[in-house]
Amino acid sequence: MKKAVDWLITLMIAVAAVLFIVTSGSSIVKWLPGPKELGDGELQKAEGQYISYIVKNPVARYDKEYTSGDKKEVRVYEYPVYDKERQVILATAISRYDKTPMDSLQTAASWPKEWEAEYGKKEIRPVTVRGTLERMEEDQIEAVMEAIAEENPQNLDEILQVAENQTDWYWIQDKHIDGIEGYQLRFSLIAIVLSAVLVVVRVISSLFGKKKSGEEIQKYLSDNSNTSQLISMAAPVMEKWIQEYQMRQKRNIYMTGAVIVAVLAGICELAGAREQAMVFHIPLGVVIAEVIGCIYWLAVQSQTGGKSVVKACRKGIAKSLPSKEEQEAAAGDALEAGKEWMKVVRSKNFINIYICGSRYWHRLSVLAWSSVVDSERLEKMETEHVISTYRNSTGKFTSEDYVIRFFYKDSQKKKTCAQYWSFYSQEVCGAMLYMIRQRIGDTVEVITK
16 A cells, blocks of 8 residues: 555656646747747748847837736736838837836837937937747737827837738747746746656665665674674664654655645635646646655655664664773673563654663664663662643643653762653553563662652
8 A cells, every 4th residue: 555655646746747748848948948039031930939039119118917907016018119120010028027128228219309419319228038929919919009009109100001011910028938937937847857857766766675674774784793783683673663654754745745736726726827827836836845855755764764773873872881892792781681671662753672681771762862771880760750841833732751760870960860761651661660670670779750
């Protein structure tokens, strides 16, 4: 069942990549090489191509699109352009954020010659627009001619004469390819590439990445030391829990990704921009979900990978017993005790494996600190039911722990315990104390706080 879920998610990622290719793939192919400069040839030959066009003579301006239905704020302006060289009228649509150069050009192009003596000549700086050359609809042609008539440029008669003879009308929306904005294509491209890479990685991992229980940890236990043998004895139990933990984290990743995509698709629906869903909002959601998922999964792998587990166990043992000789002696004591004196305590968030040797008591952990207790140095043990209350952004929480503190005879700080073991229930804590009592009897005082 787990493998079927993984394959289903892989298939869904592949389907998403294919859908993005279908909806924006042809536009991406036009966009990647960059725009072609519009030559002197007929406009019909450049129809549907991604081109750059130099605007020299905009003769009018009108509001084309609004940010909301009540027309409070203009989003896109359209400028009818008289191209004297080609003897055509076309239009360029410009975002409100980019309209200043075009407004300046329109003012300069329409500057009356009789004003030049008094106010000086306006410098004409052509504006380059880049987008797909598309045919105008009838209503757009009418809007262009109405705007020209209202503006009443100096060469109106000449423009009207050109309009009467013109049969093919074209327009360019700046920074758009086939109606899709450049930044939207970037996210679509990223979504396609990232999804394709994830599909390949997941397929390879599913076909060739499966290992037997204990094999991942065993790979990093190359020597034959007692410490390596001890970790090896606990490895199958650890890896079984790791597989369950990783599967839970995968489910969390999948659910988080689905929520992110659904939220962005919902925003698109509420904004009334369904046409942008497959070219921007959903690709953006997929990119965010995949990036977050990859980062989170790498973090999970770094914590629960075989190398990390071995390193954490060795580090915890070394912190408890700095001497290599004592570490080996302690591991040998635990190996001699064997699985008969081994107790496994697991929860959703960690697994602890306790091994009580005749002298040394080990705690090997995943996602928690490993440690060793030297029973010959014990002065006393202290048990306590600890209730902790804390707050975070979602509210107030209370946690309960049952702890055993181990105090050594030769500790310089008598109030500070040498080791600290925590359990999630009183029964588990009691079972651990019972196993310890079997080893040391009543020779060490136990204080209950």
